[in-house]
Amino acid sequence: MIDTDLLLEKGATYRHTEAGEIIFNEGAQATFYYQLVSGKVRWSHFDDNGKEVLHKIVEAGEAFGELPLFDGEPYGASAVADSPCTLLRLSTTSFHELLAEHPDIHLAFTKSMVSHLRFKVFLLNALAKNNPQTALVELIDYFNRHGKLICQDCNRLMVTRQQLANMVGLRVETVIRAIKQLQQEDKLCIVKGKVFVPADGV
Incomplete structure (x- = not known):
């Protein structure tokens, strides 16, 4: 900065x-x-x-x-x-x-600081929907749109499942299940335990 x-x-x-x-x-x-x-x-x-x-x-x-x-x-x-x-x-x-x-x-x-505040409002709105999969989709899509925590060369998500759980206040088991569901819907790709995001978003 x-x-x-x-x-x-x-x-x-x-x-x-x-x-x-x-x-x-x-x-x-x-x-x-x-x-x-x-x-x-x-x-x-x-x-x-x-x-x-x-x-x-x-x-x-x-x-x-x-x-x-x-x-x-x-x-x-x-x-x-x-x-x-x-x-x-x-x-x-x-x-x-x-x-x-x-x-x-x-x-x-x-x-x-305005950007931080907007992210907090965004996250609260995502969590208010009370749907873990929706919250994760919106959070990962946010990272993708803002070039945050996603490798710009390979599109790998640069946070762990535990860190995602800690961000959205969910149990890590819930996050793992939601990610597997997103994989089945072809919204994410998992290779050797690493999560990859499509270039055009989830």
């Missing part, structure tokens, strides 16, 4: 994480702006029983955990490295200075 050289000029530093490492916890105060250079990060809430509600999978080039930098409130979810990651982090003070110096970047963040 922000040019790497610009971040480094403002004092950003690199951080490397291992898969499963917690980058920040829900409820903590935000002290850095984070931007992912490589790898994937899960932005999730965990209930008292350890069940994960997956809000977003952050991909390389995207920012995460930025909302508290605008309202001063604690993190609403935790960030967990889904794979070995390299990220850039910039202090909150320097981040605010950067926004003041570059109104175009500030506007880009506004658009990004």
